Amino acid sequence: MTDTSVDVAYLQSHWYSLxxxxxxxxxxxxxxxxxxxxxxxxxxxxxxxxxxxxxxAAQAPIKDQMLARQGTLSTxxxxxSARAIGIRRTAMHREAIELERELEAxxxxxxxxxxxxxxxxxxxxxxxxxxxxxxxxxxxxxxxHLPPVAMPADNTxxxxxxxxxxxxxxxxxxxxxxxLAHWVYSGIRDIQAxxxxxxxxxxxxxxx
Numbered sequence: 072m073t074d075t076s077v078d079v080a081y082l083q084s085h086w087y088s089l090x091x092x093x094x095x096x097x098x099x100x101x102x103x104x105x106x107x108x109x110x111x112x113x114x115x116x117x118x119x120x121x122x123x124x125x126x127x128a129a130q131a132p133i134k135d136q137m138l139a140r141q142g143t144l145s146t147x148x149x150x151x152s153a154r155a156i157g158i159r160r161t162a163m164h165r166e167a168i169e170l171e172r173e174l175e176a177x178x179x180x181x182x183x184x185x186x187x188x189x190x191x192x193x194x195x196x197x198x199x200x201x202x203x204x205x206x207x208x209x210x211x212x213x214x215x216h217l218p219p220v221a222m223p224a225d226n227t228x229x230x231x232x233x234x235x236x237x238x239x240x241x242x243x244x245x246x247x248x249x250x251l252a253h254w255v256y257s258g259i260r261d262i263q264a265x266x267x268x269x270x271x272x273x274x275x276x277x278x279x
Contacts, residue, residue: 075101075104075105075106078097078100078101078104079101079106079111079114079115081097082094082097082098082101082115083114083115086115090140091125091128091139091146092128092129092136092139092140092146092149094125095125095126095128095129095146096129098111098122098125098126098129099125099126099129099130102122102126108122108123108126109122124146124150125146127149127150127153127154128146128149128150128153130153130156130157131149131150131152131153131156132152132153132156135148135149135152136149172261172263172264172267173267175261175264175268176264176267176268176270176271177268177271179255179258179259179264179265179268180267180268180269180271180272180275182258182268183201183251183255183268183269183272184272184275186251186254187200187201187247187251190247190250192244192247196243196244196247197276198273198276198277199244199248200244200247200248200251201248201251201269201272201273201276202248202273203244203245203248203249203252204248204249204251204252204255204269205266205269205270205273207248207249207252208252208255208256208265208266208269209266255268255269
């Protein structure tokens with residue numbers, strides 16, 4: 072952590088002569104050096120909420136800060152502006168994550184189709200196999216009941232014939248469904264991407 076004692080001392084001695092934006096910039100610089108807002112508030116004999124308020128004001132757009140220095144925009148308005156930008160950035164970040172997850176799910180859904188091709192699953196059985204795999208993976212809070220099976224590095228499918236299946240569902244399609252559930256569970260660690268991939272695979276199968 073950078074030694075900020077000189078900066079803190081300067082801020083202490085000039086606190087009442089500085090405008091809000093100058094205070095805000097000083098708080099921002101000191102906070103970036105590693106001093107917590109609570110610690111800085113104690114040194115300045117101020118409330119932590121005031122430190123947060125000033126830090127948010129320092130994060131407002133430059134054009135708004137210029138208006139504030141000209142006296143046409145209040146510090147409170149600066150904070151509102153900074154918060155609005157923060158909300159937009161958060162929303163954009165969330166949308167980017169969702170888009171990335173959707174693209175990943177589409178890639179995985181195509182991999183599921185290739186898995187069905189490679190196993191020679193009949194067209195008439197594919198909808199059942201994928202839907203049954205979805206059911207396996209949706210049980211008990213997101214498939215933690217499934218014993219993990221490592222996916223090969225070359226992404227080719229290896230089946231585990233030693234798994235004991237439900238005696239009431241011993242059929243080739245049910246066997247494929249359980250194997251697919253294992254494969255998807257091992258290869259797609261994100262639960263939402265996993266379920267979305269199976270959903271897309273189901274949609275693709277029922278769209279014909």
